[in-house]
């Protein structure tokens with residue numbers, strides 16, 4: 433199962449966020465503490481998206497272990513941003529291992545990640561997929577559950593839903609269609625981040641000027657707080673809110 437994180441706050445280098453902490457995303461790629469389901473390590477790809485000077489996001493994603501790519505290490509040392517979303521991937525058995533299957537998925541200002549699995553894939557969610565424009569199905573990033581979840585969230589965002597509603601409705605409808613799914617989603621536009629906690633762990637560390645959400649705390653700072661299952665977190669750099677998923 434994948435591990436992901438989102439950060440909003442004063443600019444940090446990608447190295448400070450992804451590589452330097454004692455239990456960094458890099459370390460979580462080969463020694464995660466909390467893997468549920470079938471995965472053991474997160475070696476099937478990784479991706480990071482950031483917002484240069486507050487502009488539209490830039491992404492770098494690859495279908496190889498984060499530890500085996502010298503480019504990301506070099507890039508991370510010289511790239512700083514006040515808004516970052518990153519993930520390391522453990523592909524669900526049978527799902528494509530290609531660059532475009534790694535989070536973040538993106539459109540406009542949005543960056544998106546999924547940690548988990550849709551049970552009964554793909555049959556369980558055919559009725560939900562059938563409600564999407566055919567064009568979206570023909571242009572999915574990859575033939576994976578995560579890419580379809582992004583298409584479902586994006587469809588709601590395009591229709592004008594606020595991000596918290598787009599995430600909550602997607603989680604609720606997919607959970608109903610595919611019981612037992614694990615649906616930890618992360619969505620940001622660089623100012624706000626929305627995260628669902630549904631089947632996997634998520635921890636939050638907030639300071640007066642920053643917020644970091646991560647599948648696993650990346651250090652032993654006492655400020656980390658685990659979000660209970662079945663909740664939605666909505667955060668800016670200065671405010672964190674939490675609601676039960678059924679009532680966002």
Ligand code: GLN
Pocket residue numbers: 433434435471521522523524527533546547548549550576577578
């Ligand atoms: N089902 C997702 C995929 O195959 C897996 C994400 C995860 O949490 N491992 O990409």
